[in-house]
Amino acid sequence: MVTRVVYPGSFDPVTNGHVDIIRRAAQIFDEVIVAVFRNPQKKPLFTMEERVNFLIKATEGIKGVSIDSFTGLTVDYVKSKNAIAIIRGLRAISDFEGEFQMASMNKQIAGGIETIFFMTDTKYAFLSSSVVKEVAQFGGDIGDMVSECVHRALLEKFNVDKS
Ligand code: ADP
Numbered sequence: 289m290v291t292r293v294v295y296p297g298s299f300d301p302v303t304n305g306h307v308d309i310i311r312r313a314a315q316i317f318d319e320v321i322v323a324v325f326r327n328p329q330k331k332p333l334f335t336m337e338e339r340v341n342f343l344i345k346a347t348e349g350i351k352g353v354s355i356d357s358f359t360g361l362t363v364d365y366v367k368s369k370n371a372i373a374i375i376r377g378l379r380a381i382s383d384f385e386g387e388f389q390m391a392s393m394n395k396q397i398a399g400g401i402e403t404i405f406f407m408t409d410t411k412y413a414f415l416s417s418s419v420v421k422e423v424a425q426f427g428g429d430i431g432d433m434v435s436e437c438v439h440r441a442l443l444e445k446f447n448v449d450k451s
Contacts, residue, residue, distance in 0.1 A: 292319040293404070294366045295375040296358070299324050299339050300332040301438045302346050303420055305412035309377040312406055314352045321369055322347065326359040333421055333445065346435040363398035374403040379413050 293313060299306060299322070313320045324339050332339070336357055343355045358365040366374055374394065376387055391403035408415075415433055424430050424442040431439055 290319060291317045292321065292369060292371045293317045293373050293375050294321045294323050294362070294369060294371045296323045296325050296362050296365070297376075298327065298330065298332060298417065299343055300330075300417050301334050301339060301420070301434065301441070302343050303412070303415050303417055303434050303438075304432070305377065305379075305408060305415040307346050307435070308409050308412055309375065309406045310347055310353055311350055313375050314350050318352055320353045320375070321371065322353060322355050323362075323365060324355070324357040325362070326357060328359075334441070338441065342435070342438050342441070345437045361397070363394050363401050366401055367398065372402075374401060376403055376405055377408055378405045379408045379416070 295310060295313060297306065310320060310322055322343055324336060324343065326336055334342070340355055340357055347353045347355065362374065374391075376391070378384065378387060387403075387405065391405075394401055394403060420430050420433050420438075421442070423433075425446045427446075430442065434442070
């Protein structure tokens, strides 16, 4: 049996913290579908197409990984893909409450779909898409936090002069 899991998220944009979770999940499961969530209530910095493309580039060479996007209930998407579980990442304690609530809700509405959590690597514990966007906006160096394509896109977006 192929073990397939779904790692859903906004990925606005993907950071090295996300890639670390993807790499570790791919070592355990046969197939990891990274699925960008289209949330009509959120106004992302990057378009769906940009976020998907960044993920494709950032995960190049990691075996068993594919990139997709979806809208609607995560659990419906997970079922449509015949996946066995949802993957999420945990950083600080502050992540716990929201993730616990969502995992419990998903399990209840979807007849037992489990969420599997990967603890962040300590070097990514303070890394988030929002922090990266904030630092980049004011010209801070984010080169070690994101992949090359995301770095370039952020510099362009905020018109930061590298010279
Ligand atoms: P959301 O899906 O809540 O909008 P993201 O797209 O940023 O948030 O993240 C998707 C998932 O990856 C979430 O479970 C989040 O906790 C996790 N995550 C984000 N950044 C990191 C990191 N640096 N280390 C570990 N997990 C992370």
